[in-house]
Amino acid sequence: MRVSREEYQQMLESELSKTYSSKTVDHALKPRNMGRIEVASGYARITGPCGDTMEIWLSVDNKVIGEATFMTDGCVTTIAAGSMVTEMAKGKPLDEAIQIGQQDILESLDGLSEESRHCALLASNTLKEAIIDYYEYSRDKWKRSYKKQW
Ligand code: FES
Numbered sequence: 001m002r003v004s005r006e007e008y009q010q011m012l013e014s015e016l017s018k019t020y021s022s023k024t025v026d027h028a029l030k031p032r033n034m035g036r037i038e039v040a041s042g043y044a045r046i047t048g049p050c051g052d053t054m055e056i057w058l059s060v061d062n063k064v065i066g067e068a069t070f071m072t073d074g075c076v077t078t079i080a081a082g083s084m085v086t087e088m089a090k091g092k093p094l095d096e097a098i099q100i101g102q103q104d105i106l107e108s109l110d111g112l113s114e115e116s117r118h119c120a121l122l123a124s125n126t127l128k129e130a131i132i133d134y135y136e137y138s139r140d141k142w143k144r145s146y147k148k149q150w
Pocket of ligand 1: 048
């Protein structure tokens with residue numbers, strides 16, 4: 001039996017819906033802000049204890065996050081957490097965005113199972129590091145060319 005792309009998408013969605021909230025499934029299957037910013041003003045890459053890595057790029061103007069993007073090699077819930085944290089960060093001043101924590105992401109996704117909660121922590125930690133990176137290099141922009149990254 002041949003399954004069309006749409007049928008496969010529906011099957012996947014209904015399978016994931018057994019375990020995850022509809023918001024999590026939506027962000028996992030249609031991730032927002034996935035990709036990189038070529039000339040970013042803040043960047044971080046963190047590998048969590050589970051071995052999954054998340055990267056976040058920020059474009060900052062007047063201490064406000066204009067664009068936030070992410071990439072990950074992680075699981076379904078890591079993709080959902082990266083999508084959600086970048087959505088939450090966009091348009092926020094840096095001092096507000098740096099306060100987005102694991103719990104905020106969990107609430108925005110309508111919760112995650114106990115074994116997936118660390119995916120939200122990886123997302124919030126990566127965002128925080130990207131903001132710290134922005135602060136570190138905003139004063140001395142020339143230093144960025146000496147930092148090994150993207
Ligand atoms: Fe480790 Fe998702 S399983 S970040």
